[in-house]
Amino acid sequence: MLWLVLSAFYYIDHLFSPNFYFGYDEDVFQKVLKYVICFSLSVYLCIATRAYGLLFLSSLLISIASFFAIKSGSLEIAIVSMMIAGVMISFILIPALWEDRLLLIGRVIVLCGAVIGVFSIIELTVISSRFESYWNSTQSIRSISTLFNPNNLGLYVGVSLLLLPYMQLKTLTSSLCGALIIFSLVVSGSRTAWVALIIVLVYALIVSADARKRFFSIFHKNMPRLILTGVAFAIIYATYLVFSTPPNFETTHRGTDLYTASVRLGNLQSFLNLVDVGLFLPDTEGVRANFIQDNFYLVVLNSFGIIGLFFFLIFFVTHFSVWRNPNPELFPWKLIFVFYMVSGLSGSQLNSFPNNQLFFISIGAVWVYRPMFGYSQARIANVATP
Template sequence: MSRFLTFRLRNATLALLVLWLVVSAFYYAQQLFSPNFYLGYDEGTLHKVLKYFACLTLSIYFCLAARAYGLMIFCALMLLLASYFAMDRGGLEIATLSIMVAGTMAPFILIPSLWEDRLLLIGRVIVVCGAGVGIFSVIEITVLSSLFESAWAANGSIRSISTLFNPNNLGLYVGVALLLLPYMRLKPLWTALCGALLMFSLAASGSRTAWVALLIVLIYALSVSADARARLSGLLHRHLPQLLLTGILLAGVYAVYLALSTPPEVEIQVAHRGTDLYTASIRWDNFVTFLGLIDGSLLFPDVLGERADYIQDNFYLVTLNSFGVIGLLSFLVFFATHFSPWRNSNPDLFPWKLVFVFYMVSGLSGSQLNSFPNNQLFFISMGALWVYRPVFGAVSCGASSAAASSS
């Protein structure tokens, strides 16, 4: 009876996780009708509370199911620290927010070991949700284009945000979905349709960060994986009709865009995203400024936000500035003592390893740590590479086999 109840609870939690991943993809859908992001909009306290509460609730179960009590305690300490900083400062600086994200979402790293046999399902959910996000992207820059004209004119570019709050967040999300797509074993029509919508929204996002990271990861995958090379060869030689169908559907999506789009009422001087290096120069200037501000205070979290304006375009700087050198070293020590490399040959893990590489590359000019729902996917991808090493007793079901495979 106990095993039966545990099985039912695990299945129920998996269903809730899948539902939450779907909700996460469309969490900022209201922005389609009120493009406040371009005006420096803050998502609001209610949105923050809801998403962190949902993540925390799931994370508690993940820790209990995997008997990752050390991770639970570590996350609880981070949340206490974040709460203290928030009350002391009367608000959430980026450092406090980063600590809160880690405290509520770090246990998502346990998902691949808890549901190793359901990774294909989770990946398919991300791909289908990404295609849904692509549909909203088409709607945004066609039917709803009049709402965004002033913002596009001010920014010098037509960039889609769809339901992901900002263009770079959209680019990263659909980039992950595109990486997962070839490994999801979907039917040809579904693969072609999802691929067309994902590529359209990736292009519409104007996210060079996602474009470059995706290209680098594809080159990496082909160089290290014979399976990836075989898939590409098979795609070119045996699935030419599928490729053609994808191209036709992509052309159809673009035709819909042209048919439904209306000439803007305001003149928009569109910058060429592929060649304009203005934002890249800003990132470099911010990096140089950050280096000039380094002093002894970097040992501790920057809860005053003294360097916050110069780090938000770099995952590595966000992490260093938010946790401080001491906090970062503490995190690394905990990770080294409680996690081990996961030497598991399950092919369903490989695409998630590519996702991790994608985030680490894109992190040079963007921060997935503070970009919801990419931060969730980032921690899941970490779980494809590292497995929790339990301290108290054996771990049930998938976590137990994960620990055995890592030893």
């Protein structure tokens, strides 16, 4: 829980010193410490669930990434992707190991999302002058809060919003959190998150009777909560209008400006033009690295290669199975998995911290690890019980 909280505010120093927009990267020691903590948690998760096959895969990925990093003397996106997968893939085990604590985990993320919304307000009002040069260069005002960039912010608060209806919070708490999260989602300007949320909502209404019940109850039993959320959002937005300074440059409308969409399409075409036999192996030289970062699927394909993905598929088929657990607390995490897979068409959650951690947790809500040496899922459950 502590690590999830720290992860949400990992980039908070960049909020008050926004020079990272001009080529700044996080400190090497800070990055190494992040990976060490994640890998330490992964080792514990694997030992607690007897998932020694997954621990071997994790160690193998880290070893391969380290080898290529030393050999090339640089950290190309393929190497970073392998490292991230190695240190975080075992987070898939969390839903099975702590099934009875998923509600608490979700509440932590929702509350963090609300606090992130508070920082969005501060960013756009109190310290807005620090971002004027960047906003001027992009001709748009987009919040980053404590998540390093607008799309990363949009994805994180999008996850918080998906979890919120299932967290059984009191009316006032739920309404305030909802208003802050929605404000942060709007000012992030992340069309990737907006579209993914709409698609996930439609998907949930189609596949889940409980989701339909919850949705329609908003306009019936939960109307006071909805009104309170609207009032809270109006107050927050009014606060923003009162204390924000009008920009002295022309801004573009995020809903109609298709420039970034055209850039992504151009990157896809450039990637396809560079496809050759080298795609069978990881692109550790960064040949196609400049054209893949806007697409999760291209990042995975380019980072692991066709051969690497084939071995991944073999491991997944032999060690995982669909988890047919009726626990309702798993459902919002399944929605989060769909959310990431849809948003992955125009962004890579694999390389976006801390969204990558939440992504692996969501995978564990859909598929469950199946040990190969006689350890049943019941034994894993017993390990998780104090």
